[in-house]
Amino acid sequence: MDRVIVVGGGLAGVRAAEALRSKGYEGALALVSAERHAPYDRPPLSKAVLAGAEDDTRIDTDWAALRCDLLLGETATGLRLDDPRGGTLATTAGDLPFDGLVIATGAAPVTLPGDGPQHVLRTVDDALALRSRLTEGTRLVIVGAGWIGAEVATAAAKKGCRVTVAEAADTPLANAIGPEIGALTVPWYAEAGVELRTGVKVAAVDRDGLALAGGGRIDADEVLVGVGVRPNVGWLDGSGLLVERGVVTDASFRACLDGAAPGAAGPGAVRHDVVAVGDVAAWWSGRYGRRLLVEHWDTALNAPEVAAATLLGEDAAYDAAPYFWSEQFGRMVQYAGHHAASERLVRRGDPAGRKWAVAWLTGDRLDAILTVDRPRDLVQARRVIAAGTRVDAEALADPETPVRHA
Numbered sequence: 001m002d003r004v005i006v007v008g009g010g011l012a013g014v015r016a017a018e019a020l021r022s023k024g025y026e027g028a029l030a031l032v033s034a035e036r037h038a039p040y041d042r043p044p045l046s047k048a049v050l051a052g053a054e055d056d057t058r059i060d061t062d063w064a065a066l067r068c069d070l071l072l073g074e075t076a077t078g079l080r081l082d083d084p085r086g087g088t089l090a091t092t093a094g095d096l097p098f099d100g101l102v103i104a105t106g107a108a109p110v111t112l113p114g115d116g117p118q119h120v121l122r123t124v125d126d127a128l129a130l131r132s133r134l135t136e137g138t139r140l141v142i143v144g145a146g147w148i149g150a151e152v153a154t155a156a157a158k159k160g161c162r163v164t165v166a167e168a169a170d171t172p173l174a175n176a177i178g179p180e181i182g183a184l185t186v187p188w189y190a191e192a193g194v195e196l197r198t199g200v201k202v203a204a205v206d207r208d209g210l211a212l213a214g215g216g217r218i219d220a221d222e223v224l225v226g227v228g229v230r231p232n233v234g235w236l237d238g239s240g241l242l243v244e245r246g247v248v249t250d251a252s253f254r255a256c257l258d259g260a261a262p263g264a265a266g267p268g269a270v271r272h273d274v275v276a277v278g279d280v281a282a283w284w285s286g287r288y289g290r291r292l293l294v295e296h297w298d299t300a301l302n303a304p305e306v307a308a309a310t311l312l313g314e315d316a317a318y319d320a321a322p323y324f325w326s327e328q329f330g331r332m333v334q335y336a337g338h339h340a341a342s343e344r345l346v347r348r349g350d351p352a353g354r355k356w357a358v359a360w361l362t363g364d365r366l367d368a369i370l371t372v373d374r375p376r377d378l379v380q381a382r383r384v385i386a387a388g389t390r391v392d393a394e395a396l397a398d399p400e401t402p403v404r405h406a
């Protein structure tokens, strides 16, 4: 392999380039990224950057030492896999041949219908544009009480904006952690002076705010839409790769071919010269026996090491339990694991208090944990989840007892 291209200059793309070199890859290396900025970190955008405490979240990488050509402000527009070991990437900078490709194009925010102005928050330009509008007294309406919505509400309320969060579900975070646990965060909004309106279906964003389905409206000076993201996969149309929401991969991040029927143990036929990683990848998790599409920083940080090893012909697989955090309403919320198939919940501490956690179990196996200002629990639980050892549910319910295997 002597010509590798990384598409996408987010964290996953950067980490893939770094991992390729640290694993001894000596050939040509280029990173193509649609943004004109050098790669930067996104989590601070909704936290320190919006708050005005930070402007520059650039990822500290020495591109010259990495011997990586940066093609910034250039977009991949198509992919031809005409050779079994290599192909051509069509880009706004021309056609680029490769014999190894890393797809790390991340995801883009979903927007709402309507011709009124709507902010989204994915890029540093988005963050700076929104920040400039968050002045005292501004009526900000945030659509979506998810992770981004809650973090923006936190920053905006601190700046003296009049913040309303409009959520379609009956509770915040219903999709991510389920309505029962999402409901525990409802009081945080009022406490921060933020109005939370649930069960609100938005029909369109117009010049004066939101028009609601079935009549009614919420007037606003500024609208932020935080209703989720979609992987950036449009440029892969016709490439022959299997795309189902994200780019489907095996547990080693090798891209699957369209039409290759996935078996019970994961995907079917794969390309050995194309890997996908980060928010764009729907990868096979051996741990959970299902495909995961994890849109969180920790996966973008750690999975590229495996993707790079795979591309270089090593036998590697990614089997980590997902992890993420969110800083909202003065609290550090952390989650590790995967609870889609869990049987029961165990509460640890009083959710009306400042510090608590909930754990999801199947039998006596710890599937996942969500902690609020209990970082030690999170670290301990991550170890137990990774090891897959048994826990004692009664001990787990006692916040004074460390989270450990039975």
Ligand code: FAD
Binding pocket: 007, 008, 009, 010, 011, 012, 013, 032, 033, 034, 035, 041, 042, 043, 044, 045, 046, 074, 075, 076, 077, 104, 105, 106, 107, 121, 122, 123, 148, 232, 235, 277, 278, 279, 280, 294, 295, 296, 297, 298, 300, 323, 324, 325, 326, 327
């Ligand atoms: P991205 O960061 O999306 O990078 C993809 C890059 O590819 C972009 O630069 C894009 O412009 C480029 N690209 C797209 N299409 C093309 C194309 N066709 N050609 C060339 N380039 C292209 N996670 C957490 O765990 N905790 C947090 O607190 C947290 N906070 C967040 C706050 C914000 C505001 C945002 C936006 C995300 C946050 N995340 C958080 C999620 C985390 O940042 C993402 O999971 C991570 O950025 C994913 O990295 P990535 O490299 O896969 O994709």
